[in-house]
Amino acid sequence: MLTDTIIEDDRWQTADLPALAERAAQATLRHLSLDPALWEIAVLGCDDVRIATLNADFRGKPQPTNVLSWPEDDLGPDTPGHPPAPPTPEGGKGPSHLGDIAIAFDTCQREAQEAGKPSTDHITHLIVHAVLHLLGYDHIRDQDATLMEETEVAILGKLGVDDPY
Template sequence: MNLDISIEDARWQMLEALARPAILAVLDHCGVEHGICEISILGCDDSRIAKLNAEFREKPVPTNVLSWPSAELSAEEPGHEPYPPEADFSGEIALGDIAISYDTCAREASEAGKEMDDHVTHLIVHGVLHLLGYDHIRDPDATLMEGVEVEILGKMGKDNPYNT
């Protein structure tokens, strides 16, 4: 897997150590050959992610994670599995880009009483699933995506992030 990580916020020292196993777990679960995949991740702060959120989603506020899939893989029917990604002419699968904010992740983890590493792992899994066509806009899609997240995280030894 070609993983390009850009660190804009020095607090993201652990990002690569958390990102690689989370991404591999998602790709393995979804049956995607990870050796030919390409993903970029930006580790940033709330200021930067708010600018990105404003530019791409017209929401000028910080968020935890943003994803930009390289291809539209979402299923047409609500609650159905997305289409599998396909390699391009070079034989690679460019999945897309993810940005993740340290400030929001740390705040959410603290408020929920979760370990930062566990919360970040969940958000990376969540972001990669978006790159693979999963979404949570329609209720059946949200149910599917959350179930897949819980299953992947469970295989990684992580608790269900949706249990309160």
């Protein structure tokens, strides 16, 4: 398994977060020609209270957000709009850790409802988005945002999820 999902909020069981996270993460790595068997990602299914605490602790923003990610390595490119360097696995030690993701049930459900889309599609999008962050993609600079969004749309299309943008 590529993902190791920890459920802190039981409402994630109904959404089957472990299966959604695994499918989205696998599709993301495969799209980028990375072997999922060489990697592992920890996913935390939490609520708005927990993610607000994490957001405050790590980003100085004491409010809930939909998803957070913590890459194991900084793979971001120096040149705007260029793809990140691919990660390199540690040899012989089993799967290498790409990083951690936390996703908030309350915010995800609210956003999906407001957008009129299935919550499974929105959750899938957020996991793809977070995995791309683990791989060095970002959306701070305009050129990087364009690359990240185009990559997300391509991956989501392969998963049968409509363009979220």
